[in-house]
Amino acid sequence: MKDRLRSLWRFFFSDSARAFGSASVILLLLLAIAPAKNHFSQWRHYQKQYLHLIRGRADAVTLERHFQGGIQQIWMPEQQVTDRCTTCHLGLKEASLADVSSVAFRKHPVIPHSLTEFGCTVCHRGQGAATTVEEAHSSTEQWEQPLLPAKYIEAGCGQCHLENQTGTPFLNLGRQLIISYGCTHCHTIKRPDGTYIVPDDDPPSLKHIADKTTREWIYAWIKDPQAYASTATMPNYHLSDADARDISAFVLAQSTPLQPPIQPLKAETNATVDPAAGTTLYGQSFCASCHAMQNAAGMMVGGNVGPELTGIGTKAKPEWLQDWVANPNHYDPGTMMPHYRFDAKQVATLAGFLESKTEPDFVANVHLDAATPEQIEHGKRLVVENGCASCHEINGIKKPENFAPELSRIGSKPLSQLLFVEGVERSLPGYVAAKVRNPRSFGPSLKMPQFNLTPQQIDAITTALLAQTDRAQTQPPTMRIASVQQTKYEPAGHAGQLMRDLRCLTCHMINGHGGDMAPDLTWEGTAVQREWLTQFLKNPETLRPALIRRMPKFNLTDSEINTLSDYMMTVYQTPEFDRDSLPVSQSTPAQVEQGRQLFYSKFACQSCHIADYKTDKGYIGPALAAAGKRFNAAWVYHWLKDPQALRPGTIEPNQHMTDDDARSLTAFVMSLKSGGAQEAAKK
C-alpha cells in the first residue's frame, strides 16, 4: 500500500514541471465546484421544468416573454422582506396557469394585494431568502418559522387588518371567540395598535351568590358546567370531589347579603300561577331573543346574549327569581338585561314559569355536610390558585394581575421556548391548537381549564392567535388597518337614565355604541314621525313579516314615553337634511300614481316589501303598508337615493334612482296608510 502511494506521488509530483501541471489540474477542478453546484441547483431544475411546461401551452409565446431566468427576488428593506420564492414559483402572476396541477407553477389565487408589493413570507411565513425547497418551506435550526398551513393562512391578514374582513371568516370567528370566551381575563393580548382585547362574556359577581343559589348547585356547576347547560362558556377545571366541596364552601361563606335585601317569597302568589300564562308571557316578552331554552323536543331555541334557562329553576332560588324578574338592576347593576316593569302578577307568573324549568338530576346526587373552617380555608386557597377572581368578583380576593402568560406575540414564539409532549405536532400551530383543545394534556397540574370547543372553533382561535406576531407588533403604523372601536356614547339626562334602565343599547346601536340585534337608532328622529314613535313604544308591532325577534313591551307610562320620544325626536337627527324639508302636501296624485308604477314594475319593490297585504308578499324589508304613518317623506326620499349613506351596511341596494323617480316613489310610499301588521293580522 505504502509503495503504491509512493509510486502515485512520484507519478504526479516527481519533477517540478509535472508538479506544476498536476497542481494546475487540481486547482481547476476545485474552481469548478461552485459553478457545478450552481448548475445542478434545485431552482434551475424548477426553471427548466417551468419552461418545459409553458412551451407545451397555447400561449407559450406570451409566457416565455414573461419568463426571466436566474434568481428572482422581492426586496422590501423596511418590511424586512427578501423573498426569492418567485425563483421557482414562476407562474404566480400568469392568469392562464390557473389550471396547472403542480402547486409550484400554478397562478396565485386572487387576493386584494399585489405580490410584488407585499412579498410572500409576510403572509405565508417560511424562509424567504432560501433557494432550496427544504430550507424555504420547513423549519431548520437557523429558521424557526416554517410555511404556515393553509388552514391558518388568515393569520397573515390579521397582522395588519385589525378590523373584521369579509374574506377572513375564521380570523373573525377566532377573534370573536377570544372575546366571548373571556380568554383575556387571564391572558393579556395587546393588539398591534396598542389597544388591549377586552372580554365581553361578563362573568357574574359572586359577592352575593348565596342570595341566588345553593351550595349544592355551585358544587355540581364547578364540577362540570356543561352538564348544567350545554351552552355554558365557563370551562371545566376537572376538580376533585374534595376540591369542589371546599371551593363551594368558601364561595358560599364569602357571600354577603344584598343591600337592600331580597324580599322573601309571598306564599300566596305562586299558588295562583297559571303555567300556560307563564309560557305566553315568556314568549310575549321575547326572552328568547337573548336566552336559549331546550324545548320539549330537545332542541335549543333562543339567543346567546344571556345564559341558557333550561334548568334555571334548579339553579336560582325562587325569591331571587322574583327579585330578578321584577328589576335585574337590584342584584346586578351592570347587567345587560332590561328592566321590564312587570306588574306584581306578571312577576309571579314569569318567575313561577322559570322556577318550573328544572333539571333535578343535576344536583340529585350532591350531598354536602356543613362546611368546616378548614374546608373553607382550603377552598379559599384553591380559589386563589385557580385564579377564579380573574373572571369573578369575590369578596376578600383581589383580581390577580398577569395570571397567565401574555399572548401578544404568541404567533412568533420560537419552538425552542415551547415544551412539547407526545402526540402534539412539533410546530407552533400544532402547539397552539393542542393548548386550546386540551390544555391539561401538557400536564395534569397545569392551571388552564378545559374549554368546550368544536374543531372549527379551535382552528379559528389558533388562527387569531397566530396573527399576534413580532412583525405585527413592530411594523410601521402606516401598514396597519386600525380596528373600529365602539364609542363610549351614553344617552344623557332623564331620558338617558330611562334608556339605561331599559338597556336600549343591549340591542340597538346609537352613535357607534350598542348591540346589533335591532336597528341602529342614531338618526331615528329624522326617520320617523313622533305619533308613530309614541304608539310603537306603547305597543310595539312587528315591522318585518319574517323576523322572529321583536321589540319587547316595557309597560312604559305615558310620561316615560313622552320623555323618550321628545329626546329621540330632538337628539337623534341627521345633520345632512331637515326631516320636514319635503312636505307630503306637495306631492300630486299624478306623482303617487307614477310612484305606484315604479314600485311595482321598474324597481319591483314588492319583491322585498309589502305595500298592500292583499297582493304583495315580500319578506325581506320592513312592510310598508303603513309607511305613510311611520316615516318622514324627506327620510324616504334620501333613503331611496342612497340607503347606505343613511345606514351603512343595510342590504337594500342603491338603485341609482333619478331625482324624479325618487320623488314619485316617495309620494307613493307616503300615501300608504292602511294600518300596521297588527291590523292586517286581525282581518
Added chain:
Amino acid sequence: MKPALIAVCAVTLLVAGCSRKSKQLGSLQATATGAAIVESGGGKQIGYAGMLLDQPVVVQVNDASGSAVAGAAVYFSGPSGVSFTPAAALTDSSGQVTSAVALGQQAGRYKITARTRDASGKNITLMIDEVALGYQQTVGAQLNALYCVRCHDPESTPQRVSNMDNLSVKPHPFTEGDTLNKMSDEDLLAIISHGGPALNKSPQMPPWGYTLSKSDLAALVSYIRAVSDPPYQAAGLVYARNY
C-alpha cells in the same frame, strides 16, 4: 465487486423511494363484505381550503338485496392534502362509516373515494365531490350569505326565511349549473351590477353595482362558478386560427 455493490445499493434506494406511495393503510379485519357502497350524507359540501368540512362524510355498505352490512371495511382516499379521521373503519351496526374530512390546501373541487371489497375481493368504489373555497370565493360566499341567499336559496332556516316563493319569477339557486354555466362571466357581471333588465330579465333582480365594489362583484362570480353543479368549465383562452 465495487460497481456491483453500488448498483445493488442504487436499486434498493430506488425501490425504497418508490414503495412509499404503495404503502397501504393498516388493513382492517373485515367480518363481512357488501355488494354496493352508497353515500348517506356529507357529499357536495362547500368548505374552505385546508379546513374540516362542517358535516362528516357518511357512507353505507349494502348487500346485493340493498340492506345494510355491518362489519365491512371501508377505506377513504383523496387527492394530496385531504385527510380523513378515520381513514379506514368497519361499518357499524347500521352499515355506516362516518369520517371527518379536511380538504387540501388548494381551492377547488375535490373528488374523494370511499372503497370497500365485495365477496370476491374486488374493489367497489364511490366518488364523492366536495368544494374548497379560496380567498376570492370566500369573499363571494360571505357576500352571498348577506345579500343573495334570501332570494336565491329556496331553503328556509329559523334565522332566515326564504323569500323565493314570494317572487313571481323564481331566481336560480347558484348551484344550478345547468343554467348558470351557459352564461359568460360578462353576462353574470352585467346582471349582478345592472339588475335583471340588463339582460331583458325580471326587475325583481335589483342592480348591485352601486352598492358593491368591482372586486366584490368579481368575488360573487367566482363563488357562483365554484359551487355550480355540474362543475363550471371555463372556456379558456381563444386564439385566432390559421386557415
